[in-house]
Amino acid sequence: MAQHTLDQAPVPASPGAGALSPGTSPHRPPGRLRRALRSVVPGPTADAGGAALYRRWWLPWLWMAPAIVGTTVFGVFPFLNTLLVSFTDAKPLGGTYNLVGLDNYTRMFGDSDFWLATRNSVLYAVIVVPLMILLPLLLAILVEKNLPGIGFFRSAFYTPVLASSVVVGLSWQWLLSDQGLVNTWLEKAHIIREAIPFLSDSWLILLSAMGLTIWKGLGWYMIFYLAALGNVPKELHEAAAVDGAGSIRRFWHITVPGVRQSMMLVGTLTGIGSLRVFTEIYMLGGSTGGPGGADRTLPFYIRDVGLDPLTGNAGYGAAVSVALFALTLGLTLLAQRLTKEDES
Amino acid sequence: MTTAVDKPRRLMPRWRDYGRPRELVVRYLLLVFVLFITVGPLLWQLLSSLKGPTEDVFGSGASLFPHHPSLRAYRQVFDQVPVWTYIRNSFFVAVISIASQLVFSTMAGYMLSKPGWKGRKLVWVVLMASMMFPFESIMVSLFLSIRDLGLVDNLVGVWLPGFVAAINVLIMRAAFLAVPREIEDAAMLDGAGEWKRFRYLYLPSAYGAILVVTINTFISAWDDFLWPLIVLRTEDHFTLTLGLSRLQSSSFGYDQRLVMAGSVISVIPVLVLFVITQRWFYKGVSSGAVKL
Numbered sequence: 268m269a270q271h272t273l274d275q276a277p278v279p280a281s282p283g284a285g286a287l288s289p290g291t292s293p294h295r296p297p298g299r300l301r302r303a304l305r306s307v308v309p310g311p312t313a314d315a316g317g318a319a320l321y322r323r324w325w326l327p328w329l330w331m332a333p334a335i336v337g338t339t340v341f342g343v344f345p346f347l348n349t350l351l352v353s354f355t356d357a358k359p360l361g362g363t364y365n366l367v368g369l370d371n372y373t374r375m376f377g378d379s380d381f382w383l384a385t386r387n388s389v390l391y392a393v394i395v396v397p398l399m400i401l402l403p404l405l406l407a408i409l410v411e412k413n414l415p416g417i418g419f420f421r422s423a424f425y426t427p428v429l430a431s432s433v434v435v436g437l438s439w440q441w442l443l444s445d446q447g448l449v450n451t452w453l454e455k456a457h458i459i460r461e462a463i464p465f466l467s468d469s470w471l472i473l474l475s476a477m478g479l480t481i482w483k484g485l486g487w488y489m490i491f492y493l494a495a496l497g498n499v500p501k502e503l504h505e506a507a508a509v510d511g512a513g514s515i516r517r518f519w520h521i522t523v524p525g526v527r528q529s530m531m532l533v534g535t536l537t538g539i540g541s542l543r544v545f546t547e548i549y550m551l552g553g554s555t556g557g558p559g560g561a562d563r564t565l566p567f568y569i570r571d572v573g574l575d576p577l578t579g580n581a582g583y584g585a586a587v588s589v590a591l592f593a594l595t596l597g598l599t600l601l602a603q604r605l606t607k608e609d610e611s
Numbered sequence: 612m613t614t615a616v617d618k619p620r621r622l623m624p625r626w627r628d629y630g631r632p633r634e635l636v637v638r639y640l641l642l643v644f645v646l647f648i649t650v651g652p653l654l655w656q657l658l659s660s661l662k663g664p665t666e667d668v669f670g671s672g673a674s675l676f677p678h679h680p681s682l683r684a685y686r687q688v689f690d691q692v693p694v695w696t697y698i699r700n701s702f703f704v705a706v707i708s709i710a711s712q713l714v715f716s717t718m719a720g721y722m723l724s725k726p727g728w729k730g731r732k733l734v735w736v737v738l739m740a741s742m743m744f745p746f747e748s749i750m751v752s753l754f755l756s757i758r759d760l761g762l763v764d765n766l767v768g769v770w771l772p773g774f775v776a777a778i779n780v781l782i783m784r785a786a787f788l789a790v791p792r793e794i795e796d797a798a799m800l801d802g803a804g805e806w807k808r809f810r811y812l813y814l815p816s817a818y819g820a821i822l823v824v825t826i827n828t829f830i831s832a833w834d835d836f837l838w839p840l841i842v843l844r845t846e847d848h849f850t851l852t853l854g855l856s857r858l859q860s861s862s863f864g865y866d867q868r869l870v871m872a873g874s875v876i877s878v879i880p881v882l883v884l885f886v887i888t889q890r891w892f893y894k895g896v897s898s899g900a901v902k903l
Contacts, residue, residue: 326805327728332709334719335734337775341799342741345749345756352752359751361758409641414629420642422889429881431834433852434874437859438652441659441867446669448655463842485649490893543747546836565746565838573751574841584751592748 285452346592353359353585359574364582371586380560381587384568387473388594391564392541399537402481403488408522410489421493425486432483436550439479440466443551453570466551469561476547476562484540488533492526499525531609535602542595545570565591653878660684660871668867684868685876694873696847697854701877702837703769704850705832712828713821717776720783721809738777746838754841764844772838773831779824786820787813822891826884833881851877 284461328335353371357364366448375381410421427435442448444467450462465471503521523530545566548556556563556571563571565587629635655675659668663679689692723731746753753772754763762768790813798808812819836852842851849857855877859870885892 281849325724327722328730330718330722331734333715334735334775334777334780337715338738338741338777338780341756341772341774342744342749343737345752346744348752348755349749352755357755359754359758368713404643409638412629412638414635414638420646422885425645425885425892426653426882427649428831429885430874430878431836431852433834433856434656434877435652437855437870437874438656440859441669441871442652442655444669451669481882482649493893534822539745541861543745546745549836550856559830566750567750569747570837570841574754578806581751581755588748588751595745595748596743 305401319421328568340574349585349588349592352582353589355582357581357585359579359581359584360576366583369581372584374583375586375590380563381568381590383561384563384565384587385594386543387562387589388542388565388591390473391477391480391544392538392598395480395541396534396538398481399484399488400534403485403533404492404522404530406485406489407496408518411493421489424489427483428486430483432546435479435483435551436546439475442474442552467558469557469559472548472552472557472562476544476551479547479551480541480544484537488537491533492529495526495529496522527609528606529603535599535606538598538602539595542566542591542598564593656871657840657875658760660868660875662868668871683865684872687866688869688872688876690874691869692854693846694851694854694876697849698852698876700766700848701833701851703766705829707770708773708832709825709828709892711770712773712779712824714777716779716783716824717814717817718823719775719780721787721813722786723784724787738780740776750838750841753838757842763842764848765842766848766850768842769835769850776828779827782820782824783817786817790816793833817892822888825887826891829884833877842880 329525346542354366354368355364356367358372406424410417410424430438444450445462445464445466449463449465450459453459453463463471465475499522503525507517542564543566544564548562548564548567552558552562556567562570569584569587569591571579572587573579573581613648630638658676661680661682661684662668663681664683666674666678720809722728724735757763757768757771760768760771762771795808795812798812803811834851834852837858839853840856843853846854846857851873855870855873858873
């Protein structure tokens with residue numbers, strides 16, 4: 268009874284494994300690989316003297332199969348396929364297609380709309396990331412102290428995260444329209460004479476969309492920072508306060524170094540997120556993506572050129588997708604390098 | 612219990628225990644200010660949806676609060692717009708996503724938490740690789756696959772690409788790793804097989820992670836917009852987010868109150884879930900950090 272290894276238990280080990288009774292396979296002495304493996308990863312049975320490896324080698328794969336299929340077919344394969352499709356002129360709705368070599372890429376580099384979309388996406392990241400690193404941190408500091416009712420405030424600040432981008436987009440659309448609350452109030456306060464064209468000027472649309480992204484993400488990263496702030500020793504703050512350091516100095520010299528790693532992570536996550544923006548532009552700039560498509564981001568442009576049922580060219584869309592991926596990868600590598608430099 | 616009470620510390624702290632009065636006032640003022648910014652737009656949406664037909668929603672004549680509150684907009688949005696169809700479609704996608712994600716990510720996460728089988732490294736690499744590609748950079752290819760499977764304009768096509776996600780496998784794995792080995796050894800000595808240990812030891816110990824996966828999956832399915840927008844074509848198959856955006860931009864010129872009512876309706880399920888399982892929402896935020 269003491270010799271139960273992972274699949275030698277008297278009860279059928281798993282669905283489909285009942286056919287082999289424990290006695291049918293004789294105990295095999297551990298091979299070299301097994302011994303080596305066991306020395307690296309001490310398993311539950313490493314001390315029982317039995318083989319740590321599954322006797323039926325396919326059993327783990329059976330459990331893993333759906334996840335492997337899912338992540339391969341809908342995660343890894345689509346990327347490889349994107350690379351392939353980018354050398355063709357495939358249409359989104361099917362039919363024959365031809366190999367066109369690097370045509371899609373040459374077209375892309377000469378396509379001013381592509382560069383405009385790239386500029387919008389990069390600009391989005393450049394403006395959103397610093398604000399997204401800083402504002403939620405300030406918010407987290409504000410709600411960190413356990414005051415009466417603080418739970419309510421934390422939950423309330425989190426609500427924009429819960430609503431879908433479409434719902435908050437609609438809300439902002441109404442707030443920022445010519446007759447909307449913001450313009451009405453500004454007019455009533457005699458700050459402006461005419462309505463600010465938040466939803467018709469291409470720059471203002473882009474800025475409003477950035478505002479929407481930041482507003483919707485505040486609560487999420489606030490919670491994120493809240494966990495990090497818990498790890499900053501309270502004694503440091505107290506000691507600094509005794510030494511006469513004001514709250515601003517304590518923020519820069521104690522809080523910021525304490526949550527530095529989280530800040531890097533937030534920067535990376537929001538940077539990647541900025542390159543993925545679609546719904547905000549769609550809701551505020553309309554289905555064209557701003558006047559004449561001037562506010563389209565890269566995902567928006569991919570959908571326009573690659574997936575339009577009538578005029579779309581999946582091959583070209585795939586080429587732009589590769590560009591988007593390259594940009595994301597570049598950003599990730601940059602962030603990794605900055606993090607590493609920061610640590611050393 | 613009822614021995615001499617020697618007046619210990621007060622149970623309820625006094626206001627002055629929280630800090631200097633001036634600092635407190637500033638803090639609360641700031642809190643209310645941020646509350647105004649974060650909740651204001653959504654609250655305004657709710658208030659406007661409750662306005663009666665004679666009240667202005669926009670323009671200088673519009674007040675903040677409804678003077679003649681009515682649920683007319685809610686009745687009308689259900690009468691004039693196939694909201695029930697949208698809700699049913701959204702729920703369909705959300706429920707099958709949760710089911711498949713839970714089943715497959717617990718299974719995979721469990722095996723991945725186990726030592727002693729060949730190929731774990733390879734599986735790990737595949738999972739990590741699948742998280743490298745932003746959805747937007749593979750959506751063209753995903754659409755072509757969905758088209759080849761004949762699932763365009765089909766809710767199954769909306770669900771399929773996300774039927775299992777690597778991130779959830781990692782979350783489950785981390786939860787299973789936290790189960791003490793000694794307990795499993797004991798269960799094994801008592802003769803519990805793989806399935807029994809999974810079902811009666813591991814799954815109950817990981818209920819927190821299971822909740823996190825459920826919540827994350829529900830929200831991302833319920834709030835998703837871009838992928839349904841690509842896959843779905845006819846109104847009968849629209850999800851709620853798609854229906855709402857179409858409602859707003861449609862040439863019928865719906866009463867804005869109706870659209871607002873629709874958006875309020877769409878937030879309710881998520882809000883209810885949040886109120887019930889708040890703690891786990893916050894847990895989900897930190898587990899999202901594994902995404903890198």
